[in-house]
Amino acid sequence: MLYISDATIDQYIKEDVPYLDLTTYTLDLAGKKGKIEFICREEAVICGTEEVLRIFRKLNILPSRHISSGTKVQPQTSILAAEGNAEDLHMAWKVAMNILEYSSGIATRTNKILTKARQANPHVEILTTRKIFPGTKELAIKAVLAGGGLPHRLGLSETVLIFKQHLNFIGGIEGLIPRLSELKTKLNEKKIIVEVETIEEALLLCQAGLDGLQFDKVALPALNKAVELIRAKNNRIVLLAAGGINEQNAVLYAGTGVDGLVTTSVYFGKPVDIGTIIEQV
Known part of the structure; x- marks a missing residue:
């Protein structure tokens, strides 16, 4: 494994x-x-x-x-x-x-958490973050796999996930959008995912042809609305929910129709x- x-x-x-x-x-x-x-x-x-x-x-x-x-x-x-x-x-x-x-x-x-989430969405995946205590990563990742989940990111070298902290250096989302075509050409074997906090940000990036969106700490009513609007425009975009997801609320977040739930809770x-x-x- x-x-x-x-x-x-x-x-x-x-x-x-x-x-x-x-x-x-x-x-x-x-x-x-x-x-x-x-x-x-x-x-x-x-x-x-x-x-x-x-x-x-x-x-x-x-x-x-x-x-x-x-x-x-x-x-x-x-x-x-x-x-x-x-x-x-x-x-x-x-x-x-x-x-x-x-x-x-x-x-x-x-x-x-996977069992509960799939009661609402049989196709949702549980994706665990890299907020792992140093020195325990191999055992932690193996345990996630044994439980039926997958690692969200194994490390910074693996995937492209753009946070607000990155956007602060390039002029925000407005600065990112003109560069997406260049980035997708350079990273033609990778998906480009951006973390967003509002529906407006999500729709802008969806229209720009982004591969995926990660909603961070977005309330359930707003997330439901965002998923519905985005799916109507682009049914192939990957949608992830993150921020405070745990066993108690996983079924509600899975029910929004996102593709994956990003969580740290399983480590604690x-x-x-x-x-x-x-x-x-």
């Missing part, structure tokens, strides 16, 4: 075990055989098991069963189990649990409750 390098997996381990596990060392647990099992205590979409398996392999832990990322589970589901030496199991324990809990949390929230919330059992065998 998503490539994560061996160096990153090593860093996950090294971050939690910079030198040794002092507790298991002083308890003299080396060489004792044990087993570990992760149990999801709530309904969730699981994510991160593949990364945990890679951590296990690096620590000589042998998995016996697991479920794949993107799998929906009910409470008290065993999602991953393995066997190994006690000192290795304890080194893997917390980093594995953190990956599973946080990744599954994002995947679950993504799936919930409780991790999924996953318990760990470690026993001697």
Whole structure:
């Protein structure tokens, strides 16, 4: 689903075990055989098991069963189990649990907002922003995909999205419109999308032949009107809604007829409750 390098997996381990596990060392647990099992205590979409398996392999832990990322589970589901030496199991324990809990949390929230949005618009997509805590992007993006969403932008190098902050340097929308033909020629394999805040701005850009519009923090009545007017003029333009979209209001925004809901909300919330059992065998 998503490539994560061996160096990153090593860093996950090294971050939690910079030198040794002092507790298991002083308890003299080396060489004792044990087993570990992760149990999801709530309904969730699981994510991160593949990364945990890679951590296990690096620590000589042998998995016996697991479920794949993107799998929906009910409470008290065993999602991953393995066997190994006690000192290795304890080194893997917390980093594995953190990956599973946080990744599954994002995947679950993504799936919930997508499910609600598609009650109103079966074709709408959930698109997640790049407002991700630094250092967690790979796991966050994988979790979004596992939940059924897509990344809005993977980075500044990927897409052309023009904000008011850009327009301030080129004379606003009036300064942008004369340059659109040149930009579309130069960026012939890319879509050009502009963020707007009013119906008037949207209609001006729609008439100028823009590829897409992103409505930022536009109230629902105004957004409904804007989508209706724009679709009447150009049914092929991509329309996105952004700003404060979450599980509670997704169905209302999806009902406006936009193509995608741009949200940050899936990144913030409780991790999924996953318990760990470690026993001697």
